[in-house]
Amino acid sequence: MEKISSWEQEQEWLEQVKEKLKLGIANLEPEVGRLKEQATDIRKRFWEEVTVNTSTEEDFEESFFTITQQNAVLSERERSHARKLQQWKNMKRLLPSPYFGRIDFREDGQNAEEQVYIGVSSFIDEDGLSFVVYDWRTPIASLYYDYPPGKAAFDTPGGRITGTMELKRQYQIREGQLQHLFDSSVTIVDELLQQVLGKGADSQMKSIVATIQAEQNAIIRNDTSRMLIVQGAAGSGKTSAALQRVAYLLYKHRERLTADQIVLFSPNPMFNSYVSTVLPELGEENMQQVTFQEYLETWLGQDYRIEDPFDQMEYVLTRQTDRGYQARLKAIEYKASEAFLRALQGYVQWLKQDGMLLNDICFRDRVLISGEQIKTKLYSYDPSIRLPNRVTLVQKWLLEELARLQKEEQGASWVQEEMNYLDNEQFAKVYGMLHREKGVFDFAEKYLRLQEMLVHKRSLDEGDFDFAEREEELLGEMIVKEQFRPLRRGIKRFTFIDMNGLYRQLFTDEEAYREMTGDAEVPELWPDICGQTKDKLGGNELFYEDATPYLYLKELIEGVRTNTQVRHIFVDEGQDYSMFQYEYLRKLFPRARMTVLGDFGQAIFTQATNLSGVGSPLVQLYGEAETTQYQLVRSYRSTFEIVEFTKPLLPGGEAIVPFERRGRKPVLTKLESNEMKAERIVQDVAKLQADGYTSIAVITKTAAESGEAYASLTAGGAAGLLHITKNTPAFKKGVQVIPAYLAKGVEFDAVLIYDASPQSYTRENERKLFYTACTRAMHMLLLYTTGEWTPFVDGVDPALYELEEH
Numbered sequence: 001m002e003k004i005s006s007w008e009q010e011q012e013w014l015e016q017v018k019e020k021l022k023l024g025i026a027n028l029e030p031e032v033g034r035l036k037e038q039a040t041d042i043r044k045r046f047w048e049e050v051t052v053n054t055s056t057e058e059d060f061e062e063s064f065f066t067i068t069q070q071n072a073v074l075s076e077r078e079r080s081h082a083r084k085l086q087q088w089k090n091m092k093r094l095l096p097s098p099y100f101g102r103i104d105f106r107e108d109g110q111n112a113e114e115q116v117y118i119g120v121s122s123f124i125d126e127d128g129l130s131f132v133v134y135d136w137r138t139p140i141a142s143l144y145y146d147y148p149p150g151k152a153a154f155d156t157p158g159g160r161i162t163g164t165m166e167l168k169r170q171y172q173i174r175e176g177q178l179q180h181l182f183d184s185s186v187t188i189v190d191e192l193l194q195q196v197l198g199k200g201a202d203s204q205m206k207s208i209v210a211t212i213q214a215e216q217n218a219i220i221r222n223d224t225s226r227m228l229i230v231q232g233a234a235g236s237g238k239t240s241a242a243l244q245r246v247a248y249l250l251y252k253h254r255e256r257l258t259a260d261q262i263v264l265f266s267p268n269p270m271f272n273s274y275v276s277t278v279l280p281e282l283g284e285e286n287m288q289q290v291t292f293q294e295y296l297e298t299w300l301g302q303d304y305r306i307e308d309p310f311d312q313m314e315y316v317l318t319r320q321t322d323r324g325y326q327a328r329l330k331a332i333e334y335k336a337s338e339a340f341l342r343a344l345q346g347y348v349q350w351l352k353q354d355g356m357l358l359n360d361i362c363f364r365d366r367v368l369i370s371g372e373q374i375k376t377k378l379y380s381y382d383p384s385i386r387l388p389n390r391v392t393l394v395q396k397w398l399l400e401e402l403a404r405l406q407k408e409e410q411g412a413s414w415v416q417e418e419m420n421y422l423d424n425e426q427f428a429k430v431y432g433m434l435h436r437e438k439g440v441f442d443f444a445e446k447y448l449r450l451q452e453m454l455v456h457k458r459s460l461d462e463g464d465f466d467f468a469e470r471e472e473e474l475l476g477e478m479i480v481k482e483q484f485r486p487l488r489r490g491i492k493r494f495t496f497i498d499m500n501g502l503y504r505q506l507f508t509d510e511e512a513y514r515e516m517t518g519d520a521e522v523p524e525l526w527p528d529i530c531g532q533t534k535d536k537l538g539g540n541e542l543f544y545e546d547a548t549p550y551l552y553l554k555e556l557i558e559g560v561r562t563n564t565q566v567r568h569i570f571v572d573e574g575q576d577y578s579m580f581q582y583e584y585l586r587k588l589f590p591r592a593r594m595t596v597l598g599d600f601g602q603a604i605f606t607q608a609t610n611l612s613g614v615g616s617p618l619v620q621l622y623g624e625a626e627t628t629q630y631q632l633v634r635s636y637r638s639t640f641e642i643v644e645f646t647k648p649l650l651p652g653g654e655a656i657v658p659f660e661r662r663g664r665k666p667v668l669t670k671l672e673s674n675e676m677k678a679e680r681i682v683q684d685v686a687k688l689q690a691d692g693y694t695s696i697a698v699i700t701k702t703a704a705e706s707g708e709a710y711a712s713l714t715a716g717g718a719a720g721l722l723h724i725t726k727n728t729p730a731f732k733k734g735v736q737v738i739p740a741y742l743a744k745g746v747e748f749d750a751v752l753i754y755d756a757s758p759q760s761y762t763r764e765n766e767r768k769l770f771y772t773a774c775t776r777a778m779h780m781l782l783l784y785t786t787g788e789w790t791p792f793v794d795g796v797d798p799a800l801y802e803l804e805e806h
C-alpha cells in the first residue's frame, strides 16, 4: 500500500475501503441467503434422503452411515453459513465507520513500514490475505492503545515484536464521511477523547474502543490472572474496561468461550439495562447479567422473605432514632466480616462432633423418622468424614428408609379408603400415570383390556382376577407414592436439616457462641444483635446481612452447589460486596476467573470491602500469586472543574487526576425556604434543558427523600419528571429524581443535589454517598440547601465553586 498522508489521500483511501466493503457485502449477500435456504432445506429433507433399514447388520450400518454423512454435510453448511453471516454482518457494521485509528509501524529489522488501520472488526481484502482493517482486539492493535509514536512493542502468541511507531492517527468517520483526523504525538492530549467526552450522556452506555487508554488496555487484555482487582476513581472507566474486556475475551477465545459462560454481577436491575447495549454494539453477544439479590432469591427465596440491599440502606440512612439502631449497624458490620466467616467455619467444626439440629420426617401427623434417629445416624458415621459428606450419606439412607416405609404404608387402611373414593377423573389420572411410568406400562395395557371386559360385562376368569389384584396393588403403590412425593422431594432438598434452628442457635448467649464457634470474638451489643436476628428468623425473614452467611452455612453443611460452566465472573461496584459474598462466589464458580472492579471511595454500604492495598481480604481470596491489582486514577466522566470539586470530599482524593475537559464550576445555591428551593430547582432544570442537556438527575440521599422531592418539584411546576425507584427496570432519557444509591454506576449530563445540608450529609458513611452522588455529573453540578452546607462542602476551597445566596 502506498503511504497515505494527506487529508485528500485519506479521503480517497476511505472511499476505496468503502468500495471494498460494499463489494464484499454484495458478493456475500446472495451466498448468505442461499446458504440459509440450503441449510433449512437439508434439515427439512433430512429424513427423506435417508432410509432407515435395520433388518440386517449391514443395512443398519448403511443407514447409520448415511445419517452420519448427512449430518456432517449439514453441520458443515451450518458452520459455513454462520461464518459467512458473521463476515457479512461485520462488513455491514464497518461500512458507516470502517476504522477509527491507524498506526504506521516499522518492525525492527524490516525496511518497510506497515499501515495498520484499526476498527471494530477485521476486514480482509479480496486476496484473502491482507488486512484492510484490523480488529481492535488483534495483538498488533494494542500498539495503538499502549504507545505514543516512537519505540513500541506488542506481544503475539509467537513472542514479542519490537519496532518503531512512525505515526499514530485517529479518525472520526460518520455515515461514511471523514469528519476529523488527529495525529497524536507524545505531548498532545487525546483529541478524540476530548470530543467523545464532551458529548451528552445517554440512557445506555457506549463502547470506548476508539479511545481506550493504556491503563485501561492493560486491564482489558490481562489474560493470565485468576483474580484481577481494579480499584478506580469515580468515572475512571471501570465499567467500560470490564465490558470491553468481555468483548476481548470473547474474541481471543472465540473457539472455546461463549457469552453465556461469562457472568456480570450488577448493582441493580437498572444498571443491567444501562450496559446491555455495549457488547451488541461491538458485534458480540451479551454476557449473563445478574444481581446478587437474584442469586439469593434463587436459593433462599422459597423459604424466606429476603430484605434487599436497598431496604437495608434505607434503614441505615433514615432510622437513626429507632431502638436497636446501633445494634443493627454493628450486626451489619460484623456479619460481613472475616471474623464471622471464621466463626461459621468454626461452628461447622463443632457441628461435626455434636449439636446438629434435625427435623422429624412426618406423614399424616405421624413421625415417620424422628430427628433423633436421623441425628444418631449422622453421628454414627466415621467422624473423620466431612460433615457435608455425612449429610449426603444420611440423605441416601433416608431415601432408602422412605422407600421401605412407603412399601409398608401400602397396606394401611387409609390407602384402601383413598382407592374407594377415587372418582373417574382421578382414576383416569392414576391410569394415565400408570401409563406414563415405564415399568408399569404393560400393566396399563392390560388394565385397558380389563376395563373393556368390565364394560362388556364379561365374567372374570381366574387369570383376570389375579390381574385385578395386581391392579389394586399398583394403584395402592401409586397412591402412597404420590403422597410420599413431597417427603422425597424434601429429603432431596435437605429439609430434614433444621437450618433455621442451626443459624438461630448461634445467636444465643455469648458463652454458647464462643463455645460453638471455636472462641470467636463477639461484637458489642451482642444480646441486641441476637434478639433482632432471632426475631427475623422467627418470621421466616432474613435481613440482607444474614442472607449470604446463612447461605454460606447451609452450603458448608449440605455441600456446595457449583457451577462449572462459567469461566469468567465480573463483579462491578465490587466495594459493595462483603467477604462473605466473595467467598461464596469463589465456591459457587470453581472454574471461573474473577474480575472485580470498584471504588472504595464509593463504598456506601456498611459491609463494604476494601478492594486493594495492604491487607485487602480480597487479595487473599485466591492468594497474592494469582492476583493482579490495578489502580485507575484518571477520571474521564466529569469536567475538570467537577473533579477538582469532588476530590477533596474524600480522604486520599488528591490522587485523582482530572481529564482536561473544561466546564463551569459547581454552583452552590442557598435558599431561604423549601418552596423557594423547589422553585429554583425547577427553573434551573428548565435552563439546563434550554442549554441542550437532555439527561438530568435530581439526586437525593434516600428513597424517602426522593418521594418528597418528586412531590415538591411537581408542585413547583416541573412536568414529566421521572421518579426512579428500586423497581424501575430501565433508564430513560429525561429529568429524573433518584436516590444516590440507585444512581451508582451511571451518569447524567447535569446533577442537582437536592439537599446538601448537614441534615443529609454529616456522618462518615454519608460522605461516600455524597461523593457518589456528585460524581454522577458529566458537565454540570448544582447543589442546594436551605440552611447550612454539609461539612464535606465546608472542607472544599471556595475557589473551586460558585456560591449564590438568596
Ligand SMILES: Nc1ncnc2c1ncn2[C@@H]1O[C@H](COP(=O)(O)OP(=O)(O)OP(=O)(O)O)[C@@H](O)[C@H]1O
Pocket (backbone or CB within 6 Å): 193, 196, 197, 206, 208, 211, 212, 213, 216, 232, 233, 234, 235, 236, 237, 238, 239, 240, 241, 599, 636, 637, 744, 745, 746, 747, 775
Ligand atoms: N477511554 C475512554 N474513552 C472514552 N470514554 C471513556 C473512556 N474511559 C471512560 N470513559 C467514559 O467515562 C465515563 C465513566 O466511565 P465508567 O462508567 O466506565 O466509569 P466507572 O469507573 O465505572 O465509574 P463509577 O465508578 O463512577 O461508576 C463513561 O461515560 C465512559 O464512556
